Amino acid sequence: MEKYGALALAIGICCLFINVNGFTASGWTNGHATFYGGSDASGTMGGACGYGNLYATGYGTRTAALSTALFNDGASCGQCYKIICDYKSDPQWCKKEVSVTVTATNFCPPNYDLPSNDGGWCNPPLQHFDMAQPAWEKIGIFSGGIVPVMFQRVPCKKHGGVRFTINGRDYFELVLISNVAGAGSMQSVSIKGSNTGWMTMSRNWGANWQSNSYLNGQSLSFMITTTDGETRTFQDIVPSNWAFGQTFSSPVQF
The missing domain is CATH 2.60.40.760 (Expansin, cellulose-binding-like domain)
Incomplete structure (x- = not known):
C-alpha cells in the first residue's frame, strides 16, 4: 500500500507542475455579443467545430459561435472565453458585475448584405460572439438583443479526459x-x-x-x-x- 500511495503522490505532484505551467488568461478586449439557438440552446447543436450534440459531448449551453476575426478557419475551436457585459457602455441592457465563460463550438458567418454596425455583426474585422441564449442571458437582458462586451481568453476547465x-x-x-x-x-x-x-x-x-x-x-x-x-x-x-x-x-x- 505504501508503494501505491507514493506513486499516487508522485503523479499528483507531476500533474500539479503541469497545471502551474499551463495556459494563462489573456488581457481584456472589447467586442459585442448576440445570441442564438433558443432558450434551451437546442439550435446550437452541431456547428462548424463538429462537436455534434453539445449536451452529450459535455459542452452544454455555455457555448458561442465566433466571428471570422476570432474563428481562425476552425483553429479556435475549443477555446474558452470569459465574457462580461460592458455595463458602463450600456447600462440599459447589461447586467452589472457578472460574467460567463463559454467554449467556442461554432462559426458565425459574415453577412455582407448588412452593414457591420447594423446586422452584419460577424463581418470582419469585428470580434463578435453569437452566444447560446442561456449563456448570453447570464450577462444581458433579453430585449437588448446585442450588447457591448469585454472578453478574455481563459484556460478551459473540463470534466474528465480528452x-x-x-x-x-x-x-x-x-x-x-x-x-x-x-x-x-x-x-x-x-x-x-x-x-x-x-x-x-x-x-x-x-x-x-x-x-x-x-x-x-x-x-x-x-x-x-x-x-x-x-x-x-x-x-x-x-x-x-x-x-x-x-x-x-x-x-x-x-
Whole structure:
C-alpha cells in the first residue's frame, strides 16, 4: 500500500507542475455579443467545430459561435472565453458585475448584405460572439438583443479526459478530438498505430483531424500539441478492436 500511495503522490505532484505551467488568461478586449439557438440552446447543436450534440459531448449551453476575426478557419475551436457585459457602455441592457465563460463550438458567418454596425455583426474585422441564449442571458437582458462586451481568453476547465471519436472508413480516419482543457484548441495532432510509427494528421474541419492510413485492427495512440505549446501523449487510448463511430475517453488531460 505504501508503494501505491507514493506513486499516487508522485503523479499528483507531476500533474500539479503541469497545471502551474499551463495556459494563462489573456488581457481584456472589447467586442459585442448576440445570441442564438433558443432558450434551451437546442439550435446550437452541431456547428462548424463538429462537436455534434453539445449536451452529450459535455459542452452544454455555455457555448458561442465566433466571428471570422476570432474563428481562425476552425483553429479556435475549443477555446474558452470569459465574457462580461460592458455595463458602463450600456447600462440599459447589461447586467452589472457578472460574467460567463463559454467554449467556442461554432462559426458565425459574415453577412455582407448588412452593414457591420447594423446586422452584419460577424463581418470582419469585428470580434463578435453569437452566444447560446442561456449563456448570453447570464450577462444581458433579453430585449437588448446585442450588447457591448469585454472578453478574455481563459484556460478551459473540463470534466474528465480528452475524448477521441473515430469516424471515416478504411484508409481514412476522421478523428473528432473534444473535451480539451487548458488552451482548448489544437496546434497539431499525430496518430500512431500499434504497427506504425508516428504520422502527422491534418485538420479536416473544425476539431476533426484526418489520417489517410490503413489502421484497422491496430490500437491507436495520439500526440496532441495545443496552441500554447503543451504536448500530451495518449498511448494506446483506442484498443485494437475499435470500430468507426466509437468514442474513447482518456484519463489524460491538459
